[in-house]
């Protein structure tokens with residue numbers, strides 16, 4: 057009988073046959089078994105993470121299918137069923153490559169693990185995957201050096217290890233040798249070599265010149281030194297060469313100019329010098345040429361835009377002389393041109409053309425002459441035009457003020473004359489306008505009020521006359537307004553109060569002929585930090601500005617004809633005043649006391665007895681920031697001159713604890729590149745600097761604005777403070793007071809400020825109870841040391857969570873001694889109030905006498921803040937006035953983002969911190985403990 061099968065049975069049978077065939081095929085392939093086992097072994101060595109969910113062995117799943125990794129996530133196999141690609145980019149994977157058995161993947165062609173969190177080093181046995189063509193480990197946390205076994209990867213076409221912590225040198229044995237008789241070894245197939253932003257150093261091996269297929273070579277942001285190998289002239293396919301941000305020296309080899317396919321050449325921020333090859337750009341079509349921040353001399357390469365494709369050309373901060381390159385006259389592709397801070401000569405109206413795409417043009421601080429050309433009105437894309445500090449003359453053409461994309465216009469310090477064109481009101485995107493230090497005359501156009509995006513307006517030091525147009529107050533984003541040193545007359549417009557939401561940085565109307573009374577409305581500028589109305593003809597009473605203008609750090613009303621009661625400093629920046637405070641305080645005396653911080657401004661005279669001439673300057677915290685720390689050494693150190701434009705200025709870098717050169721800092725911060733900026737404060741920016749032998753340093757660069765008028769004072773304080781050495785106080789290494797770059801070099805604190813740690817939920821959780829207890833103790837120790845052990849005794853005066861920094865181990869370090877004072881037993885310690893609202897002791901509302909108990913109070917605020925995870929705010933006031941402090945329980949205030957303390961011991965310590973903090977917050981300074989007592993109490997609780 058012939059068996060009859062139904063259709064259904066047929067299908068089932070076919071499937072069974074298919075399975076059997078498939079199974080036998082798979083079972084016969086031990087290689088994929090080995091690969092799968094290797095992958096599983098690696099997976100098991102890593103923390104459990106969902107990206108590997110599909111990587112499972114059948115033993116766990118009871119799946120009868122034999123082990124094949126081909127369908128696992130991120131794995132690709134070739135036709136023979138062998139793993140040839142592993143692609144797991146950007147999955148945030150944690151772990152190491154330590155247990156990755158490279159020898160199990162003889163067919164691997166592609167390994168892409170970029171943008172994960174792999175740590176540890178690159179294993180030596182990576183040399184076993186000898187068929188590898190692509191290896192991308194970029195953007196991980198790999199450290200150690202590049203294993204020499206990489207030289208085994210002779211088929212590798214792309215090697216990208218950028219953005220890791222790789223150290224050591226680039227071993228020349230990684231690259232093929234010159235002789236063709238020896239067996240071929242080395243990365244001889246490389247087309248793309250990317251080693252950007254690692255810690256590699258040493259010389260760049262000339263053997264790279266033997267990589268004859270190389271198209272892209274990116275070595276920027278490393279520590280390479282020595283010359284650029286002339287052998288690069290052999291890299292005939294090279295298109296991109298980026299060696300920026302290293303410490304390379306010597307000339308640009310002339311052979312580079314012969315590379316016909318070179319389109320992008322970046323050599324910025326090195327120590328390169330000499331003349332740039334004249335022929336650069338002659339044989340190739342450059343799209344980007346970046347030479348800035350070197351020490352090049354001679355002319356800019358005249359052929360730079362000969363190929364007609366140049367997009368970005370920057371060469372600022374060198375010593376280039378001569379004219380703007382002739383090929384730039386016709387270069388329609390130009391997008392960005394940065395030639396500032398050189399010594400270029402010539403006439404801008406003749407040497408520059410019309411560029412439809414030009415967006416940034418920076419020519420400031422050269423020796424350029426000529427007039428602003430009306431034809432620039434055709435550069436319709438221009439967003440930033442900066443030609444400050446040249447010798448540009450003539451009028452501002454109407455065409456320039458019709459560039460409707462313009463966001464920043466800086467024509468300051470030139471010889472411009474004539475009036476400000478009223479059409480300037482059309483620049484609807486303009487945010488920054490500086491015409492200061494010219495010879496502009498006429499009135500300030502009313503239409504300036506149409507600049508609705510304007511944030512900074514500086515028309516100072518001109519010959520402008522007439523009154524201040526009230527329309528200016530329509531610029532509702534204005535943060536900075538300076539009209540000083542003109543011939544302005546009339547009154548201060550009442551409408552000034554309209555700017556209350558924006559005018560926060562500066563209002564400077566000094567050195568004019570303004571008359572009338574100071575409008576009450578000025579007091580509405582509650583966010584303003586600096587106010588200067590000095591040297592005018594203002595009359596009438598002094599409004600009670602300080603009461604409402606709580607953010608002022610600087611006020612100068614001197615040289616006017618003002619009279620009447622002085623500003624009431626009570627309540628200024630403090631918590632509610634205790635009852636005893638108010639009456640009969642001699643504010644006059646206090647104000648003279650304030651002058652101590654402005655000694656250099658002597659020569660002020662109180663001429664009239666009844667008409668009180670006031671001079672109130674509350675030292676800008678930013679200036680005092682400098683008093684910070686220290687600086688000893690007084691080793692004047694002439695540095696190699698980096699920028700010619702600032703060559704003549706005297707400067708010095710003082711060593712405090714360590715030899716660090718000015719150049720180390722410029723290089724370490726990559727010339728204060730924003731990439732290295734790690735924070736910003738009122739005083740300027742903080743940068744991270746990689747300095748050999750110091751790892752990381754923090755460099756606080758004071759902004760140009762934070763003028764340092766009090767240099768002598770700084771040195772005095774610095775000499776005293778230099779000896780502070782305490783594990784909980786940030787170390788200062790050096791201090792530079794050069795005109796252009798003023799900065800302090802300090803220890804780098806990996807975890808930033810306590811305030812920032814507490815702000816984000818993620819970091820606040822990392823700061824567990826144990827660490828928080830340590831932080832409070834650390835701050836207490838630092839203050840105890842300053843108040844009692846260090847001679848002379850010091851008060852910090854600005855203890856806040858912003859000024860406590862944490863290192864990698866969460867250890868607290870007190871910083872920012874900008875406001876610190878010597879506690880002199882002979883003097884009354886009368887001083888102007890400094891410090892931060894919310895941390896100031898209440899007695900400062902009615903007395904100017906600062907004692908160490910003010911620090912104790914601030915410490916109390918800080919300790920509560922650490923417990924609560926946020927500033928205690930109103931709670932402090934309720935402590936002042938309530939008698940139920942005793943009943944308060946620490947559990948009610950603890951930061952809810954952390955789990956409750958796990959042990960009784962931790963719980964007790966937190967309770968102790970709260971009790972100590974409350975006693976520090978007593979409104980009566982005498983009732984507060986000393987820091988010695990507080991710190992001993994905390995330590996005892998810790999044993």
Ligand SMILES: *[C@@H]1O[C@H](CO)[C@@H](O)[C@H](O)[C@H]1NC(C)=O
Pocket residue numbers: 104105106107147148149150173
């Ligand atoms: C890696 O670890 C971090 C921090 O522990 C965690 O947030 C992240 O989710 C982990 N990554 C993966 C893929 O699990």
Ligand SMILES: *[C@@H]1O[C@H](CO)[C@@H](O)[C@H](O)[C@H]1NC(C)=O
Pocket residue numbers: 180181182183184185186205208
């Ligand atoms: C280089 O590759 C060969 C062949 O794959 C292998 O036998 C050898 O061990 C590798 N060498 C290194 C240093 O990894």
Ligand SMILES: *[C@@H]1O[C@H](CO)[C@@H](O)[C@H](O)[C@H]1NC(C)=O
Pocket residue numbers: 292293294316317
């Ligand atoms: C230069 O680039 C062109 C076009 O991209 C290409 O045809 C030529 O082969 C390249 N020359 C060299 C030497 O790589």
Ligand SMILES: *[C@@H]1O[C@H](CO)[C@@H](O)[C@H](O)[C@H]1NC(C)=O
Pocket residue numbers: 343344367368391392
């Ligand atoms: C030119 O610079 C801009 C930013 O300044 C950048 O986005 C662009 O990619 C650069 N173009 C070239 C060709 O380098």
Ligand SMILES: *[C@@H]1O[C@H](CO)[C@@H](O)[C@H](O)[C@H]1NC(C)=O
Pocket residue numbers: 327329330351353696697698
């Ligand atoms: C720059 O070059 C000039 C002379 O060419 C030299 O005197 C000066 O020291 C160099 N400066 C730096 C910072 O290399």
